[in-house]
Amino acid sequence: MRKRIIIFFLTGVFMVMYITGCQTAVESGDPISAIQVEEMPLINPRSEGEDASASAVAQGANDFAFRLSAELVQDVGDENFVVSPYSVWLPLAALSNATTEVYQQELLMALGISDINIEDVNQAAARMLFDLMNEQEREFDDYHNPLRIANAIFVDHSRTTRADFAQTFMDFYRGSVLNVDFQSSDAVDAVNAWASDNTDGLITDLVQEFNPDTVGAIVNAIYFSDSWSWEFNPERTIEETFYSPSGETTASFMVRTGRDQRYFEDDSMQAIRLSFQTGGGMYILLPRSGDAVGLLSSMTNESFEYIQSSATLHEGRLLLPRFSIESTLEELAETLEMLGVPLFDENAAPLTGGLFYEDTYVWLASALQKAMIEVDEQGATAAAVTLMELEDEDSDEPEPQEPFEMICNSPFVFILYRRTYDGGNQILFTGVVNQP
Secondary structure: HHHEEEEEEEEEOOOOOOOOOOOOOOOOOOOOOOOOOOOOOOHHHHHHHHOOHHHHHHHHHHHHHHHHHHHHHOOOOOOOOOOHHHHHHHHHHHHHOOOOHHHHHHHHHEEEEEEOOOHHHHHHHHHHHHHHHOOHHHHOOOOOOOEEHHHEEEEEEEEOOOOOHHHHHHHHHHHEEEEEEEOOOOOOOOOHHHHHHHOOOOOOOOOOOOOEEEEEEEEEEEEEEEEEOOHHHHHHHHHEEEEEOOOOEEEEEEEEEEEEEEEEEEOOOEEEEEEEOOOOEEEEEEOOOOOOOHHHHHHHHHHHHHHHHOOEEEEEEEEEEEEEEEEEEEHHHHHHHOOOOOOOOOOOOOOOOOOOOOOOOEEEEEEEEEEEEEOOOOOOEEEEEEEEEEEEOOOOOOOOOOEEEEEEOOOOOOOOEEEEEOOEEEEEEEEOOOOO
């Protein structure tokens, strides 16, 4: 009989305890035991030098981010929207090691990667993680990184995880392998405890129960929370009208006035960069048409790079509403299939043989993501939970130009990113604010 495996990709952007390796195995009667896999160091791109393949993979991840966002944003109507494309991309990249060559190439192409072998993809992922998690700065006492990434796969004690996948998962994706009994409520407790531990207790009831045929669950956690390098003064926040697609409403607008604000404008939009204290930032894109959904749908990695490279230092005044958004994306599987992800084919069962030694048919059956973001005068925090079910960032600056005024009192787009060596600004979250 074909078994069912549930895969969870959990992304939490709050205080996360990053799992740096597998824990020591406990007695077999305990609810969790761990497979010992000794990790090798992540790849430092600065010491290794430039790598064309790694750069292509990083850019492909951003390309995937905009393609996924464009598909998902179509159905939001007048509502707000947020998604973490990187949360989906990274675990799927890891799963490319658990399928046959034909499906592997289809999957990599869907992820924005083509003509690059899986070994180079894994190395690119490791280089990304080294940069994103600021591994080079860990030795300093005042080290602080607002981003944490953790991966794990929970495997039923009746199944044996393939050693090659376990080693690759740990070496390049820092993924732990944990054994549980999916026929017991201990499995639900174990997964929920992992989710809670990796989101500072903010996500505690990720799963209520497992299907009787469940033999595995893979989880991914991302944490991000940082302060603006130039914080907004709360005493200057004002109440003003926001022109939502569904009508006028009142919002609390944060105000910033001054020089040296990195700003871009053309006939279709205004854009401004808000930088974080520890690097990276968020771009706010305000369409002149008021159609934020249309703007995000039209964005590509190339257009985002053009905005970044064309933005210059300006004096001006920014009004940006505080906003807090939650989104539930229940049709993620259909969107991923539309983007060419081949892992949802029940007849082909493309993950068969790649995760376990046992002769078990494995394929992705569904996908769901819940995401949130909160932006205020001090900074930004974001979180996302993705569930997938399987069955059996200086160059010389030009002189400041004329002062600008950017009043975000109509729908706008946001793009939260973190800088990497290979791919420049790696996109972590995108979204639309239709009504703050």
